[in-house]
Amino acid sequence: MNKPNPTIRQATFAARRARFIESMGRGIAVIPTAPETVRNRDSHFPYRNDSYFHYLSGFTEPEAVLVLIAGESPKSILFCREKNAEREVWDGFRFGPEAAREAFAMDEAQTIATLDETLPKLMADQPTIFTPLGLDPAWDRRIIAALNGVRAQIRTGISAPAVLHDARDLLDRMRLLKDEEEIALMQRAADISVGAHTRAMARTRPGWFEYQVEAELTHEFLRHGALSPAYPSIVASGPGACVLHYRANDRQMAAGELRLIDAGCELQGYASDITRSFPVGKAFTGPQREVYELVLAAQAACIEALAPGRPFHDYHDVAEKVLAQGLIDLRLCQGTLDAVLETGDFKRFYMHRAGHWLGLDVHDAGAYREAGQSLPLAPGMVLTVEPGCYIRPAENVDERFWNIGVRIEDDLLITATGTRNLTAAAPKTVADIEALRRDALGNR
Ligand code: GLY
Ligand code: MN
Ligand code: MN
Secondary structure, eight states, X not given: OOOOOOOOOHHHHHHHHHHHHHHHOSXXXXXXXXXXXXXXXXXXXXXXXXXXXXXXXXXXXXXXXEEEEEXXXXXXXXXXXOOOHHHHHHHOOOOHHHHHHHHTTOSEEEEGGGHHHHHHHHHTTOSEEEEOOSSOHXXXXXXXXXHHHHXXXXXXXXXXXXXXXXXXXXXXXXXXXXXXXXXXXXXXXXXXXXXXXXXXHHHOOTTOBHHHHHHHHHHHHHHTTOOEESSOOEEEEGGGGGSTTOOOOOOBOOTTOEEEEEEOEEETTEEOOEEEEEESSXXXXXXXXXXXXXXXXXXXXXXXXXXXXXXTTHHHHHHHHHHHHHHHHTTSSOSOHHHHHHHTGGGGTOOSOSOOBOSSSSSOSSOSEETTEEOBOXXXXXXXXXXXXXXXXXXXXOXXXXXXXXXXXXXXXXXXXXXXXXXXXXXXXXXXXXXXXXHHHTTO
16 A cells, blocks of 8 residues: 655645735736647647646646735635536546635635636736746736736726736745645655666666666656656666766667666656666676766765755855866876866866756756855755766777766755755665665576
């Protein structure tokens, strides 16, 4: 039996709306969910609601808009699809406004069909409209049309909003700090993904195709109720491990190669994001181990550099320093550490940042700098730590290292006293990985 996954309570969504409304001061917020996207003809891509909309409502149906009114009588109004017995025969249950109002603790709910005629009325006499701007041209046009609808009536004595404020500005600040329920959900998503990586590591066989391993990951996600990966799983081997966003997942793997898996499930909207690199055979080759140990040391140093109050960018600098020195030691870069850092020569082998915020989005909402200064880390922030080293065949590169691609990625929560590694249980040391591979392959 599966243990039930944690959930976010309706009271928590309502409390977020109240906090957001408070931060608006006065005005109206109009937050749309994501549109559905056609895959071909009558088939759509699996639907995923918008993260900001989800953060404030928990409502997962398409064709919905949340309106929040701030000021003397604050109010939450959900616009959603009508009940439709016929469509429900084809597509399944939909709430309809009445049941949605009740279930999602809204003050009011209305059919989405009335949105365009209702918005100008709701916007009348409001000083400011808070909405995501520049995200979807169709949405921008709809908001401007509603605003013009108010302007058309100003001779009747009402005033039109004078300010358009990007709602994401306020919401990003809120989303950056995860509450207890979010942390519990993210820990569960992390646990499921750890299980998936461990399974993939234990089942990979020389001669398998990469997609067979992807199937092992997906199996583990789904059977625990994580219905989607948080991003397309990267299951790379050999030269593919040096392609940062490798997508093909269709190559046949051979012993002696490295494989790199960057995969994490999404659980009730929340992402996990783990990378592990391990041998297709039983053991790392010498050069593979040297590069692996370097990236592992860089990752450990990065994690050491995380603490409440420390600037976000510190761990990026640490990753660059440790990797640049290691590349010099491996004779892949020449010169002093200062020179290699100064010229950026190490970027031939390490060309991305050390990590990013993690939450409802895999590259989560939230600024990294404020007024030019790196954001100080604070308890409740969740970020990835993912240094890597990717060595493509090239004339001036020692051939022993060709096609070695290593990334090691964990998800870290900043706590009051330091950090908690949400994904620490995924095997990571050379000894643990090789023991697992030996067990997996036995006498092969
Ligand atoms: N999996 C995407 C990333 O690591 O940023
Ligand atoms: Mn990542
Ligand atoms: Mn990743």
